[in-house]
Amino acid sequence: MLRTPFINYFLNQRFQTERLQFPTKGNLEVLPLNVVQVTDLERLVEMAEATDLDVLHILHHRCRLSADMLLELPDVIDSLPDKMPERTSERFDEIFEKSNNEMCAILFRDPS
Numbered sequence: 001m002l003r004t005p006f007i008n009y010f011l012n013q014r015f016q017t018e019r020l021q022f023p024t025k026g027n028l029e030v031l032p033l034n035v036v037q038v039t040d041l042e043r044l045v046e047m048a049e050a051t052d053l054d055v056l057h058i059l060h061h062r063c064r065l066s067a068d069m070l071l072e073l074p075d076v077i078d079s080l081p082d083k084m085p086e087r088t089s090e091r092f093d094e095i096f097e098k099s100n101n102e103m104c105a106i107l108f109r110d111p112s
Contacts, residue, residue, distance in 0.1 A: 008035040012069040031063040040073045047077075049089035 015033035024030060036044070036059070047053045062069075062076045 006070065006072075008033070008069040008072075011035050031060070032067050032069050034059050034063060034069070036073055043074070043077070046089060046092055049091060 012033040012035075019030060044053070044055045044058060048055050058073075058077060058080070061080075062071060062073060065071055065076060065079075
């Protein structure tokens with residue numbers, strides 16, 4: 001269900017409707033609801049570790065680009081003018097190596 005396109009749009013619409021019941025003071029700005037799928041969050045974390053990307057800046061940028069939240073997060077990331085080339089972090093490389101070794105040990109173990 002949450003992988004449905006534009007789910008953030010529909011959830012944000014509901015959020016905005018509910019938010020109207022709780023007025024805020026003039027100097028407080030409530031940004032749109034920013035729903036992030038786990039796979040997109042993992043990509044952001046990986047980019048942040050590898051390139052010092054500011055994750056909160058990206059989420060804030062998404063709110064500013066599309067207050068109705070019609071833009072999907074991967075599209076926002078890809079549209080960044082200063083987007084760094086994707087590369088893996090040392091932590092990701094270590095996790096990948098460990099999981100790869102464990103899978104190979106299970107899949108290709110000697111049956112004797």
